[in-house]
Amino acid sequence: MKKIYILTLGCPKNSVDSEVLAGRFEPENWTLVDRVEECDIAIVNTCGFIQPAVEESIDVILDLEEMKAQGTLEKICVVGCLVNRYGEDLKKEFPSVDLWAEAEDWDSLSRALGIDSPRRGRRILTESPWTRYLKVGEGCDTRCSFCTIPSIRGPLRSREPKDIVAEAVKLAEEGAKELCLVGQDLTVYGSDLSKRGSLSGLLDAMEAELPEDIWLRLFYLHPSRVDEASLERVLNSSRILPWLDIPIQHVDADVLRRMNRPPVEEHIRKLFKAGRRMFPDFAFRTTIMVGFPGETEKAFQSLLDFVEDVAFDRLGAFTFCPEEGTPAALMPDQIPQDEKDRRYAELMELQQGISLARQRGFVGKEMDVLIEEVDEEDGTRWGRSFRDAPEIDGLVSISGAKDDVPGDMVRVSITDASEYDLFGERVRSDG
Known part of the structure; x- marks a missing residue:
């Protein structure tokens, strides 16, 4: 059973693509792993939108090439926007990469990996389920x-x-x-x-x-x-x-x-x-x-x-x-x-x-907060309100929520604010 690792770079649209791609492996004899050190085949879903993203993608490919040279990695697959933008040049620059595929061309990648009947199954979760x-x-x-x-x-x-x-x-x-x-x-x-x-x-x-x-x-x-x-x-x-x-x-x-x-x-x-x-x-x-x-x-x-x-x-x-x-x-x-x-x-x-x-302006108000994570040291919950997009906006620190877990939606009374984060207390309903 081959172990596959998928690394996603770039925007949330790429994250969706990676989940769709991961779904191709579910009916087959593959195992998706969370760490590149554990895999046989590494797939990097690249971003080529702006130069810093291009450089990040190139650095990742170089790291994977080093792993392959050391014998800890069997195959490297490079897919996504960087291939759309610089495909032929990349193939000349990185001959040790085994497979290339443009964004959304998962059929070609599936066939190259030996999946005879590519299936468009469910998306495999790569981020939080909530x-x-x-x-x-x-x-x-x-x-x-x-x-x-x-x-x-x-x-x-x-x-x-x-x-x-x-x-x-x-x-x-x-x-x-x-x-x-x-x-x-x-x-x-x-x-x-x-x-x-x-x-x-x-x-x-x-x-x-x-x-x-x-x-x-x-x-x-x-x-x-x-x-x-x-x-x-x-x-x-x-x-x-x-x-x-x-x-x-x-x-x-x-x-x-x-x-x-x-x-x-x-x-x-x-x-x-x-x-x-x-x-x-x-x-x-x-x-x-x-x-x-x-x-x-x-x-x-x-x-x-x-x-x-x-x-x-x-x-x-x-x-x-x-x-x-x-x-x-x-x-x-x-x-x-x-x-x-x-x-x-x-x-x-x-x-x-x-x-x-x-x-x-939110101090003294109540708002619904979707819990994202727990501070293991003091038990404080951190979450997001309607004002906070995942990963790019601020968070809400919630005290008094020791029984709540990530994915729970809770009511919070806001008590303090900083430039980007809010701080509040978990509101308990009567009874």
């Missing part, structure tokens, strides 16, 4: 000038609504308390399916089939395609969390034009004010890029003013990286790295204060 990612489609047609996704993953390909709903129900039956919907841009879901699909229709169908108490979290919504009706749809739902991930990237009109993105500043100002008017605790997350070619100091300062005025609950930022094959990599007026780093630090320092102010 939080599962649900991929609604693949690819992207937007073609931002800095982004490699269309060239790596191709055009938009939405999954059929019935398949997504069926998978959602199955994940809930397996114990999921939270389903995170992911795609390159959820707002365009179904636009390639004629009249068979839309995000609103998909959510309606999911809510009709899923348990009342499940959380639905929506990732990656293009800012120009979210409106007040979208916010009302969220707030009228008992399942969709009032937390939206809306990556704006920037607000300066000239920078956005260079990015091949529409202007959004006034739209977002109005949208977020409407959201907070409807529900003051509505949580908005965004992603911002600093140091894009041609970003002047004036443009950067206007970005800071905007961030301060809007007051995002959660903000992720990164510095522009000139990705090979993208129009932005060839643009004039590239910003020096030290200047990009300065702007990044200034933005994050501003956001730290904004985040603390928003966090303090």
